[in-house]
Amino acid sequence: MTQPDRGFVSLRDVHKTFGAHKVINGISLDVAKGETICIIGPSGSGKSTLIRCINALVPVDRGSIHLDGIEVNTPKLDKLALRRRVGIVFQQYNLFPHKTALENIMMAPITVLKQDRAEVEARARALLKKVRLAGKEGAYPGELSGGQQQRVAIARSLAMRPDVMLFDEVTAALDPETKKDVLTTIQDLARDGMTCLVVTHEMGFAREVSNRVYFTEGGLIVEHAPPAEFFSNPQDPRTREFLSQVL
C-alpha cells in the first residue's frame, strides 16, 4: 500500500486523553524517509505521549497514524510487525539489568526475530563499536555511566534493524559531558539516513541536526519550520516566549 501524498511517518488529527486531561488535541505531521525532526515544547505539552503513540505503546483515541503504509490505530494492528520497524529509546535507558551490554543488544533479535545467534552476536559487537563502546561487551548496565547505558540502549534498538527511530528525551537524565556522546551518536544515525523523531530540550541539537522543528504546546503543534527559520524568525508569540526562556 503506497501513500504518495503522505510522509514515511504520518499522523492525521490524532487525539489522546488521559481521564479528563486532553494530552493530544488533534496533531498532524509528516516525516519523509531519512528525515530527522525535533519536537520541542514545555513539559506536559504531550511530546512524549505523541512519540509513544507511533509505536502503539500508547493507544490513541482518534485519528490515524501511518508508518510506511502500516495503519497503527486499528485493533487489527500486528504489533510485532510494527515494532520490528520502529525503535524507541527512553529517558531512563531501561536496559535489562541482569544482562550484559552485549546480551542486551542480542536478546531481542534472538528472542523476537529468532535470528541466528552467531550472526546476531557479530552484529551486536559491530553496533557496540558504532556507538563507541567497544570493550564494554561484558559490562552490566549497573557498571556503566548514564551516557554509556543510553548508547547501549540505542544499539539495542538498532539491532532490530528498524526503519524509524524514536527518541524520548534521551539526554534529559544525563550530565553535560555524557550528553554530548549520546547526541553525537544520534547525529551519526541521522547522517546515515535513519528516519528519526526526536523529542528534546537540546536546542543546539535541534538547530544543527534536524530537518524540521515542531513546537508543541497544550497538545497542539503551534508552529513548525526548518531549524534556521524556526530559531531566527519564530512566528507565533508562544514560540517566541518559549524560545526566550530556553535560549
Added chain:
Amino acid sequence: MQVIYDWFLAFYERTGINLSFIYDNFDRARIIKGFWLTIELSVITIALSIVVGVIGAWLKGARSGWVRHSVDAFISIFRNTPPLVQIYFFYFGLGFMLPRVMDPISGTMAPMVTNFQWAVLSLSLFAGAFNIEIFRSGMEAVPRAMVEAADSLGYTRSQIYWHVVLPLAFRNCLPALGNNLVNLVKTTNLAYAIAVPEMMYAAKQIWSDSSNVREMMIFLLFAYVFLVAILVYGLNWLERALRIPGYGQMGGR
C-alpha cells in the same frame, strides 16, 4: 562400625542415656529411612511449591477476571487455614471419596493416592499459595519501564514474563522465598499426622518402643537444625550466584 554401636550400648548401660537409634539395628534403619523421607518430602514440595508460585503469579496477571479471582480464592483457602487441617482435608476428606484400586504388588485394594502423595500435594499447595504472593510482590518491584522496553522491542507477553520479569522478580523475592521454604521444610513433619514415616514419625515409633522420649526429642531438634542449615546455605549460595554487578546494591555505579 560395630565398635561405635557397642560403645553407645555401653554408654547407655553406664549413664542411662538411651541412644537406641545409633546402636540398635532396627531403630537405626527406621530413623535413617525417616531422615531420607523428610529430605525427599522437602525437596519435592520445594520444587512443586515453586512451580505453583510461578504459574500462580503468572495467572494473577491474566486479562480474564475469572482466572484472577480463582487464583485469589486458592490463595485465601491455603493461606488462611492451618496446614494440618489441609492435610486432613485431603487425606480423610478427598482421599476417601476417590475409588480404591487394585494394588498390583500386594493384590489387595489400596487407595488411589497414597498418604505420601497426599502429603506432597497438600504441602506443595500450602507453600505454593505463599509463593504466589511472594513472586507477585517480586514482579511488582520490577520497574514498569522494563516491561515497556521489552514491549517496544516486540516481545510477546509470555516472552516478557520469561526473559525479563521473572529473572528480575526471582532475584527481588529470594529473601522472602527463602523464609517460606525454611518454613516448608519445618512443616513437612505434619505428614506425621497421616502416618507418613518421615523423621518425626520414626522418632515417635522409636520412643514408644524404647522409652527414650528425651533423647529422641533432642535428636529431632538437632536434625532439623541441620536440615534447615543446609537449605539456608544453599539459598545464600544462590543469592550470591545470581547477584548482578551494580544492581540492587548501594554504591552500584
